[in-house]
Amino acid sequence: MLEVVSAATNPIEGFGDLLNGWVMWILSVVQSVDPVLRVILAGIGILLETSIFIGLIIPGDTIVVVAATATGGPVEYFALAIAVIIGALCGESIGFLLGRFFGPRIRASWLGRRLGEGNWVRAENYIDRRGGIAVFISRFLPVLHALVPLTVGMSTMSYRKFLAWTFPASTIWSFAYVSVGTFAADSFTALINRLHYAGYLFVGIVVLFSILVVVIKKVVERNEARHMAMPGDGDANTIEDD
Numbered sequence: 001m002l003e004v005v006s007a008a009t010n011p012i013e014g015f016g017d018l019l020n021g022w023v024m025w026i027l028s029v030v031q032s033v034d035p036v037l038r039v040i041l042a043g044i045g046i047l048l049e050t051s052i053f054i055g056l057i058i059p060g061d062t063i064v065v066v067a068a069t070a071t072g073g074p075v076e077y078f079a080l081a082i083a084v085i086i087g088a089l090c091g092e093s094i095g096f097l098l099g100r101f102f103g104p105r106i107r108a109s110w111l112g113r114r115l116g117e118g119n120w121v122r123a124e125n126y127i128d129r130r131g132g133i134a135v136f137i138s139r140f141l142p143v144l145h146a147l148v149p150l151t152v153g154m155s156t157m158s159y160r161k162f163l164a165w166t167f168p169a170s171t172i173w174s175f176a177y178v179s180v181g182t183f184a185a186d187s188f189t190a191l192i193n194r195l196h197y198a199g200y201l202f203v204g205i206v207v208l209f210s211i212l213v214v215v216i217k218k219v220v221e222r223n224e225a226r227h228m229a230m231p232g233d234g235d236a237n238t239i240e241d242d
Helices: 011-031 035-049 060-068 074-108 110-115 117-130 132-138 144-153 159-191 198-228
Strands: none
Touching: 011 159, 011 198, 035 060, 035 074, 060 074, 060 159, 074 110, 074 144, 074 159, 110 117, 117 132, 117 144, 117 198, 132 144, 132 159, 132 198, 144 159, 159 198
């Protein structure tokens, strides 16, 4: 078990000690879950996150990062990463099959209308103009990461081609999120007995990664917007959120 550093008189150090305690408690709770169950839950979580509509609700990235904070070595690290990849591929395959067999009905349903016709049109335009590249990039974009698999299912793209493009995207996504969770937890446990600021480091790593992800998504979204826009849309730079 980790040991709490001694109380400090400096307010910043005092809050650091408190933050260390919170982080230790979170890590201990996650670590108390059976490793096999933890990996399975992460895989299921990302499966739901990558399925149509559910991907707009289930915070799959948070689930993966939290699960990664409890990795106890290379075996658990790679087991978690592989489970997340499999979960993502299964979730996107479900979206593809739903689109292939029920796509028009889903689009015309209340949920489909709630998602916004503009997002459907953008997804269609993106796939028509960019093909497999759209499948790859959409994994890293808001809204589209849940919508594109279903839209591809309604297109003429084969499942084999869809899988060939979504597999590397899912792999990059998985290792990125598993790595940051593992790195944050390992950095914290290595410094907890020497620094009052170990908790700050843990939170800082997660926050900086989150900011980096948002910035990258915004840049990619802006650069790809012209491939999604209808003629006459002008400089459409963002994907509709509703």
